[in-house]
Amino acid sequence: MVQAQGLVYEYKKYDEEGRETEVTRAVDQVTFGIQKGDFVAILGHNGSGKSTLAKHMNAILTPTGGTMWVDGRDTREEDKLWEIRQRAGMVFQNPDNQIIGTIVEEDVGFGPENMGVPTKEIWERVEESLKAVNMLKYRHHSPNKLSGGQKQRVAIAGVVAMHPQCIVLDEPTAMLDPNGRKEVIRAVRALNQVEEITVILITHYMEEVIYADKVLVMDQGRVVMEGTPREIFSQVEKLKSYRLDVPQATLLAYELKRAGIDLPDGILTREELVEALCQSN
Amino acid sequence: MIRDITLGQYYPANSILHKLDPRVKLLATLTFIAALFVAKGWPGYLAATIFLVVIIRLSRVPFSFMVRGLKAIVMILMITVVFNLFLTPGDKILVQVWKLKITDVGLRTAIFMAIRLTYLIVGSSVMTLTTTPNDLTDGLERLMGPLKKLHVPVHEVSMMMSIALRFIPILLEETDKIMKAQIARGADFENGNLIQKAKNLVPLLVPLFISAFRRANDLAMAMEARCYHGGEGRTKMKPLIYARRDYAAYGVVICFLAVIIALRVVL
Numbered sequence: 001m002v003q004a005q006g007l008v009y010e011y012k013k014y015d016e017e018g019r020e021t022e023v024t025r026a027v028d029q030v031t032f033g034i035q036k037g038d039f040v041a042i043l044g045h046n047g048s049g050k051s052t053l054a055k056h057m058n059a060i061l062t063p064t065g066g067t068m069w070v071d072g073r074d075t076r077e078e079d080k081l082w083e084i085r086q087r088a089g090m091v092f093q094n095p096d097n098q099i100i101g102t103i104v105e106e107d108v109g110f111g112p113e114n115m116g117v118p119t120k121e122i123w124e125r126v127e128e129s130l131k132a133v134n135m136l137k138y139r140h141h142s143p144n145k146l147s148g149g150q151k152q153r154v155a156i157a158g159v160v161a162m163h164p165q166c167i168v169l170d171e172p173t174a175m176l177d178p179n180g181r182k183e184v185i186r187a188v189r190a191l192n193q194v195e196e197i198t199v200i201l202i203t204h205y206m207e208e209v210i211y212a213d214k215v216l217v218m219d220q221g222r223v224v225m226e227g228t229p230r231e232i233f234s235q236v237e238k239l240k241s242y243r244l245d246v247p248q249a250t251l252l253a254y255e256l257k258r259a260g261i262d263l264p265d266g267i268l269t270r271e272e273l274v275e276a277l278c279q280s281n
Numbered sequence: 282m283i284r285d286i287t288l289g290q291y292y293p294a295n296s297i298l299h300k301l302d303p304r305v306k307l308l309a310t311l312t313f314i315a316a317l318f319v320a321k322g323w324p325g326y327l328a329a330t331i332f333l334v335v336i337i338r339l340s341r342v343p344f345s346f347m348v349r350g351l352k353a354i355v356m357i358l359m360i361t362v363v364f365n366l367f368l369t370p371g372d373k374i375l376v377q378v379w380k381l382k383i384t385d386v387g388l389r390t391a392i393f394m395a396i397r398l399t400y401l402i403v404g405s406s407v408m409t410l411t412t413t414p415n416d417l418t419d420g421l422e423r424l425m426g427p428l429k430k431l432h433v434p435v436h437e438v439s440m441m442m443s444i445a446l447r448f449i450p451i452l453l454e455e456t457d458k459i460m461k462a463q464i465a466r467g468a469d470f471e472n473g474n475l476i477q478k479a480k481n482l483v484p485l486l487v488p489l490f491i492s493a494f495r496r497a498n499d500l501a502m503a504m505e506a507r508c509y510h511g512g513e514g515r516t517k518m519k520p521l522i523y524a525r526r527d528y529a530a531y532g533v534v535i536c537f538l539a540v541i542i543a544l545r546v547v548l
Contacts, residue, residue, distance in 0.1 A: 090506040098503035109518035111507040
């Protein structure tokens with residue numbers, strides 16, 4: 001679905017005469033492949049290049065070196081730009097800055113309008129997308145009066161209405177409160193499981209990662225770890241060296257184990273921890 | 282709350298005027314204004330009054346909302362009336378105080394002028410009160426459509442207008458936030474003379490502009506990510522299509538204009 005081969009992206013700074021003064025390599029030799037229907041999480045602390053990588057997935061940025069394929073299309077081919085953006089929808093961090101319509105349903109219809117979908121079908125799509133994120137009863141509201149989590153779900157509905165095969169979410173929960181975060185993640189998981197849409201979730205909240213099929217950890221523009229959440233979170237020391245936390249239950253299990261209690265590796269949730277503790281007794 | 286302010290002055294209600302196509306309302310308002318200037322003599326103004334009263338009744342908007350629009354022009358209205366009253370020459374002098382005299386012609390012109398201006402404002406208020414800002418921009422876009430051939434960026438302008446409408450409350454809230462943050466650090470927005478006050482606004486405006494540009498950048502990216510590429514090949518979720526009632530409304534407006542013209546010609 002989404003494939004990167006030796007992907008490189010450099011930000012260049014220019015001085016007043018237009019000479020390059022500084023080159024920052026935000027993404028450095030990244031290679032990975034994401035299968036259709038997967039739920040993939042990309043982790044990394046600030047400045048690790050994860051947002052830059054995300055922007056390559058719907059051709060907002062094009063690579064300096066290497067290649068990015070989205071559903072078999074090279075993102076550098078300009079005539080395929082709109083096809084790529086329709087296939088890989090993107091949800092951004094700030095909910096206020098990505099809602100265009102003054103009424104919820106108008107905003108959800110914005111994408112299909114741009115694609116030239118006939119009017120009758122736009123309405124069908126708007127209704128089903130709002131239903132998919134459980135926001136149908138707010139369809140006539142002004143987005144200004146919704147909570148952060150609700151706004152973000154409207155933004156997701158706006159992408160779903162374009163019938164994408166893949167949704168890239170660039171830290172969609174960073175500006176939300178814990179309840180809003182739960183709402184958004186629940187909506188995203190439902191889309192992945194019910195509609196079988198490929199989800200690429202970029203985040204630095206570890207609790208959101210445990211549901212993923214696959215995790216990529218980025219540091220200084222490189223993919224440094226790759227595996228299932230269980231594989232990744234069993235390496236607490238290594239994660240710490242990349243300035244990343246682990247979920248609380250995992251951290252507690254890790255500390256307990258260091259203190260001499262016999263526990264298995266890769267505990268992710270509180271329930272698992274409770275069970276393991278009961279058994280070890 | 283600053284977020285609750287409504288833009289424009291839309292008054293939500295369920296009336297036939299609210300349901301009319303915005304293009305009809307725009308054109309009807311223009312026609313009504315033109316008719317006001319064509320009308321001559323009492324019968325003409327009587328016809329305009331009847332028309333306006335019926336329209337206001339149909340709109341189901343409380344009359345007080347219509348009058349609100351008049352407050353803004355009270356000064357202009359007074360000046361026009363006073364000038365017309367005292368400075369129009371005429372045959373019969375009704376009152377004379379020192380060099381100022383009120384003539385019969387002056388009195389008539391002043392009254393007609395006042396009626397004209399009042400009706401003009403009330404008439405256009407009916408339009409803005411019954412049409413959402415978004416419908417208005419849509420209507421304008423369609424009406425200005427032919428200008429596209431002259432390379433006027435009609436779609437872009439209307440898109441900018443609707444985005445501005447969406448972001449005004451957000452930026453207002455942001456202004457509020459920045460102001461509070463600055464006050465918490467000892468900024469003073471209330472004291473001092475005009476120049477000092479203006480100077481004190483600088484630390485408010487700079488962060489506001491920076492954030493507005495950042496928002497614009499984000500928004501542009503989000504729009505592109507959702508396949509926005511200008512007006513070409515774009516379909517409409519709520520296309521403007523004339524219904525039977527819209528044609529009927531055009532009919533009524535044309536009849537009204539005909540009556541006004543007829544009254545002028547006959548009398």
